[in-house]
Amino acid sequence: MSFKHLRIMGSVRLVVVLLLLPFLFSAEKASVAGERELKSLGDGKSWQTAVYINDSDKPGPVVIVIGGVHGNEPAGARAAYQIRHWPIQKGKLIVIPQLNVAALDANTRFTPDAIDEEKDLNRNFPYLGIAEHSRGEIAKEVWQFVVDQNPDWLFDLHEGYEFNVSHQPKSGQAKSVGSTIICDVSRQSGAMTQRMLAAANQLVSDPDRQFVLKGRGPKKTTLAAAVINVLDKPAMILETTHQFQRLPVRTRQHRAMMNAALRQLGMIDADCLHLMTPAGDIKRQKSYVAVYDDSGASERGVKTVTGVLENDCDIEVAHLDARDIREEILSQFDVVLFGGGSGSKEAAAIGSVGSEAVRHFVMNGGGYVGICAGAYLCSAHYKWSLNLIDTHVFTGTKQVEGLGPKSMWYRGGVTTQRMQLTERGQDVFEEVGEHLRVRYHNGPIVSPRGMEGLNPYTVLSWFRSEKVLYPPQEGTMINTPAIVIGDYGKGKVISISPHPESTDGLESMLPSAIRAVRRMDSSDF
Numbered sequence: 164m165s166f167k168h169l170r171i172m173g174s175v176r177l178v179v180v181l182l183l184l185p186f187l188f189s190a191e192k193a194s195v196a197g198e199r200e201l202k203s204l205g206d207g208k209s210w211q212t213a214v215y216i217n218d219s220d221k222p223g224p225v226v227i228v229i230g231g232v233h234g235n236e237p238a239g240a241r242a243a244y245q246i247r248h249w250p251i252q253k254g255k256l257i258v259i260p261q262l263n264v265a266a267l268d269a270n271t272r273f274t275p276d277a278i279d280e281e282k283d284l285n286r287n288f289p290y291l292g293i294a295e296h297s298r299g300e301i302a303k304e305v306w307q308f309v310v311d312q313n314p315d316w317l318f319d320l321h322e323g324y325e326f327n328v329s330h331q332p333k334s335g336q337a338k339s340v341g342s343t344i345i346c347d348v349s350r351q352s353g354a355m356t357q358r359m360l361a362a363a364n365q366l367v368s369d370p371d372r373q374f375v376l377k378g379r380g381p382k383k384t385t386l387a388a389a390v391i392n393v394l395d396k397p398a399m400i401l402e403t404t405h406q407f408q409r410l411p412v413r414t415r416q417h418r419a420m421m422n423a424a425l426r427q428l429g430m431i432d433a434d435c436l437h438l439m440t441p442a443g444d445i446k447r448q449k450s451y452v453a454v455y456d457d458s459g460a461s462e463r464g465v466k467t468v469t470g471v472l473e474n475d476c477d478i479e480v481a482h483l484d485a486r487d488i489r490e491e492i493l494s495q496f497d498v499v500l501f502g503g504g505s506g507s508k509e510a511a512a513i514g515s516v517g518s519e520a521v522r523h524f525v526m527n528g529g530g531y532v533g534i535c536a537g538a539y540l541c542s543a544h545y546k547w548s549l550n551l552i553d554t555h556v557f558t559g560t561k562q563v564e565g566l567g568p569k570s571m572w573y574r575g576g577v578t579t580q581r582m583q584l585t586e587r588g589q590d591v592f593e594e595v596g597e598h599l600r601v602r603y604h605n606g607p608i609v610s611p612r613g614m615e616g617l618n619p620y621t622v623l624s625w626f627r628s629e630k631v632l633y634p635p636q637e638g639t640m641i642n643t644p645a646i647v648i649g650d651y652g653k654g655k656v657i658s659i660s661p662h663p664e665s666t667d668g669l670e671s672m673l674p675s676a677i678r679a680v681r682r683m684d685s686s687d688f
Contacts, residue, residue: 215247215258223254224315232285234266238413239320245439251430288389317390317398329371341404347380351397355427362423411484439481440495450681453496457484459508471664475674488517497681498530501537510547526652530680535606538658543614552649552656555612561635574630577604581627588623591679594671606660620649655680
């Protein structure tokens with residue numbers, strides 16, 4: 164189930180799970196290889212959200228992990244969504260990845276359409292002497308659920324905007340809580356906190372971005388404060404920092420802190436820091452897609468790709484940066500996707516080790532989807548190319564009268580071009596017509612390279628018009644391949660020059676491309 168569809172599908176899956184409950188508990192309790200979605204909160208309401216309960220059926224702590232309380236803090240939600248897959252050895256792990264689904268969808272801190280005094284969901288919980296009861300529908304139901312679970316620990320994953328260590332607030336402003344662990348040191352042991360700080364800071368090289376402890380406790384009427392104050396149980400708020408850090412960095416920091424906490428509690432006995440997908444047969448239920456999100460990749464493009472993929476209930480997305488492009492991490496996924504931006508910068512960021520990891524991943528059955536810059540990257544043209552598909556790129560420099568030397572790959576700003584699907588393309592992209600108009604922004608113009616060791620590609624669509632900026636480009640784009648597919652070892656590669664994912668009415672072509680190349684052999688996991 165995709166990140167965005169947790170609430171939409173929650174009630175349907177709940178019914179199915181309840182019907183199958185005896186089988187789930189008899190067949191899967193012996194395994195600790197994945198999450199069990201057993202219920203949802205707010206059934207039938209606009210804020211309905213899924214709850215994942217992974218019960219080891221062995222005595223141990225009950226731990227609740229919350230993400231997405233504030234909608235403009237996506238790293239906590241995504242990290243929680245990944246942590247739900249972790250295998251536990253004892254106790255019970257309960258994860259609510261998207262507590263405030265409407266705010267996450269709107270990318271706003273506050274709950275849309277809530278009355279003013281209830282807009283900040285994390286100020287609506289009880290606190291002795293201040294608020295006897297929770298305020299608002301979401302907080303009331305969530306709090307009752309927490310009380311019923313009677314957790315031994317609660318961890319609430321958040322994001323600050325600036326780094327606490329280096330942030331210098333202006334007069335009257337509060338200091339940012341970015342990159343902090345907020346807890347009440349008077350009510351809990353410091354051993355876990357120190358282990359979590361060390362785990363997070365092991366990932367941080369800049370002293371100005373180090374994680375620090377804020378030990379006076381969470382603000383009153385927050386969910387974590389309610390657990391401490393009302394239930395007399397330990398709770399923490401874990402804050403990463405949004406400023407200057409892309410999503411994979413922040414989710415990795417959250418995972419590092421939670422990995423340290425759960426190991427301290429004895430709930431996991433192996434390092435789960437890089438575990439983002441489930442293991443075992445449960446993995447076959449969806450396509451798991453790693454989207455590259457680092458230097459060279461357009462942040463706007465990554466956001467568009469992610470939104471399109473997460474509209475498909477059969478696809479689950481994780482964001483990887485260059486540090487993650489390694490064989491042991493890629494092997495968790497069915498498909499890796501490199502989107503728009505700069506192919507050369509993407510190649511430079513992942514380096515030779517990352518490039519070899521991608522090739523090994525595809526060679527052993529993984530899928531690769533490259534869009535625009537990602538299509539340049541997978542080509543067999545440049546010294547920095549991955550050489551995954553036998554495409555030569557029309558490029559080079561030519562003299563243009565009155566303008567001097569000009570690069571031929573560059574054709575100017577965004578345009579709409581005509582594209583025609585082949586018969587094979589119509590099979591792959593059966594949800595759209597044969598003749599299409601698609602957004603184009605300097606994607607590669609390709610032809611066969613004839614590189615030894617690479618199989619010929621198959622054309623899925625042709626450009627039937629062209630964008631020309633300089634006279635030497637005339638006639639070089641029209642009737643050339645727009646989308647091609649090819650085999651590389653046991654895997655498949657799709658190279659997409661235009662941008663169907665950002666073209667109204669063609670967005671579904673991207674999930675179709677994922678399904679066309681996804682890893683199908685479960686023995687590869």
